[in-house]
Amino acid sequence: MWISARVEGMDYYSNKKNRVKGIIVAHGNLAEELISTTELIVGKVSDFYAVSGSNMSSEDVVKRIKEILSDGETEKAVIFVDYFGGSTYTNSIRAVRDMDNIYVISGVNLPIILDFVTKREAFDFGEMLHHLIERGKESIRILK
Amino acid sequence: MIVFVRVDDRLIHGQVVLGWGRVLKPDRYVIIDDEVAETDWESELFMDAAPEGANVSILTVDEALKRFEEGIFDSERVFVLVKTPGTLLELVDKGFKVDKINIGGLHYSEGRERLTENIYLSEVDREALRELAKKGIKLEARALPESEKVVLNSMVI
Numbered sequence: 001m002w003i004s005a006r007v008e009g010m011d012y013y014s015n016k017k018n019r020v021k022g023i024i025v026a027h028g029n030l031a032e033e034l035i036s037t038t039e040l041i042v043g044k045v046s047d048f049y050a051v052s053g054s055n056m057s058s059e060d061v062v063k064r065i066k067e068i069l070s071d072g073e074t075e076k077a078v079i080f081v082d083y084f085g086g087s088t089y090t091n092s093i094r095a096v097r098d099m100d101n102i103y104v105i106s107g108v109n110l111p112i113i114l115d116f117v118t119k120r121e122a123f124d125f126g127e128m129l130h131h132l133i134e135r136g137k138e139s140i141r142i143l144k
Numbered sequence: 145m146i147v148f149v150r151v152d153d154r155l156i157h158g159q160v161v162l163g164w165g166r167v168l169k170p171d172r173y174v175i176i177d178d179e180v181a182e183t184d185w186e187s188e189l190f191m192d193a194a195p196e197g198a199n200v201s202i203l204t205v206d207e208a209l210k211r212f213e214e215g216i217f218d219s220e221r222v223f224v225l226v227k228t229p230g231t232l233l234e235l236v237d238k239g240f241k242v243d244k245i246n247i248g249g250l251h252y253s254e255g256r257e258r259l260t261e262n263i264y265l266s267e268v269d270r271e272a273l274r275e276l277a278k279k280g281i282k283l284e285a286r287a288l289p290e291s292e293k294v295v296l297n298s299m300v301i
Contacts (some may be wrong), residue, residue, distance in 0.1 A: 027158065057251035058154055059263075084191040087157035093189055 020120045021074050022048040023065060024108060025092050026082035029054075038113050047118045051104050065095035066083070069102060076101045076125050078116065078132070080108035103129055111139040145217075149224040151232060154246035155180070156193045156225065158175060159248065163288040165195060170223035172199040175264070176208045176235065177227050205234050212240065229272035235281060244282040247273075248250050260294055273300040 024031035031050035039045055049068050053061050069077055079096065081089045084106035096102040105112075115135045116128075124133060147168050152160060155175050173194055179202045180186045194200045199220070203211065211217065226232050232245060249262050256264035263285055265273070273296065277283055283296040 055252055057253035057256075059253075060253050084160055085156070085158070085161060085195065086202075087154040090154070090157065090189050090193055097185060 019047055019076075019078040020125065021069070022080065022113075022116055022120070023051060023068055023077060024049070024080045024082075024113070025051045025053065025061070025065065025088045026080075026108065027053060027086065027088060030082055032112065034108065034113055037110065038117060041114060042117060048117060052090065053088050058087060058094070061087070062070070062093040063094045065092060069096070069099065078129065079104045080113065080116075081106040082108050101125065105129065105133060107136060109139065111135050112136040145219075145221060146212075146224055146242070147221045147261050148246060149226075149232070149242050150246040150248050151226055151245070151250065153227050153250055154233065155227060156190050159288060160223075160225065161193075161195050161198075164223070165198070167289045168223060169221060169290060171220040172201060172217060173223045173225060174208065174217070175200065175202045175225045176205060177202070178204045178231075180227075181207065205231065205238065209240060211239055229269045229276065233272040233275050236276065236281070242281060244284060247275065247283055247285045248287060259296070259299060260285050263296075270300060280298055281300060 009073055024034055026034070029052060031052055035045070035048060035050050038048075040090075049065050051061060051068070055066070065079070079092045079102065081092050081104060083089060087102075092104045096104065101107075112132050112135055116130055120128065147170060148164065150164070153176070154160075155161075156173055159236070160173075175190055180190065181202050183258040187202045190202060191200050201211070226235070228250075229247075232242075236242065247263060250256075250259070250264055250269060251262075256266050256269075259265050273283060277297045277300050283300065285294040285296050286292070
């Protein structure tokens with residue numbers, strides 16, 4: 001029962017038209033690892049991409065982000081950046097500064113990504129960004 | 145006082161601010177690049193990318209030479225950043241004095257040849273480095289303060 005519910009849920013997420021695309025742009029292997037960890041928790045996610053800046057020129061990082069977004073189907077996207085002030089941030093802004101409905105947020109963490117992949121259709125686009133940022137912030141706590 | 149001159153195609157970014165900034169404690173980052181200096185949005189991007197408390201100047205080659213000559217930054221610890229060896233060669237040809245240059249990131253893109261782990265050179269870059277080496281300037285490749293130093297002079301001449 002649990003499995004079929006989960007599969008239905010996945011279908012719901014992956015069949016939705018005009019969905020919000022996600023891209024993580026991060027240092028080292030962080031982007032790939034965040035996505036594979038997310039999939040470990042919620043199952044396969046679609047319309048979600050990792051871009052690693054390592055060993056790539058800024059121009060190539062910018063090009064890769066533009067490529068992902070220019071598939072002719074992308075209307076809305078959120079780019080998640082690991083470090084405000086880093087090349088992941090400057091290159092993301094470079095890639096999308098002229099595009100509408102593409103947002104860039106920094107300080108990505110796992111709770112933000114989990115919320116994004118499970119709720120991206122449920123929110124109004126503008127509302128979702130604020131929700132994600134709040135989610136990220138409220139997950140940072142002193143526990144002991 | 146110029147404390148460091150670095151060639152890095154990413155200009156201000158994590159390695160520069162966290163890696164080198166922590167050790168060198170600059171008061172000001174001076175980015176010298178004609179294209180960035182003349183592009184408002186890109187200048188703003190690097191202003192935002194700089195750490196809190198550090199000043200940033202983004203100047204064309206000619207503006208930078210003028211400011212250095214006027215001694216405007218003399219009381220500060222200045223970290224100079226350029227994107228390409230070519231910009232540095234232009235600075236030196238126009239009178240900029242430097243005896244040692246740090247070559248940080250020159251990342252791979254099509255048509256560039258690998259020199260070291262972090263350094264990929266176009267023909268133009270290589271020629272500029274050769275000219276700088278001929279002038280007796282020490283070219284030191286080092287990504288971070290704790291990374292191994294590699295002197296490039298003999299590799300580019």
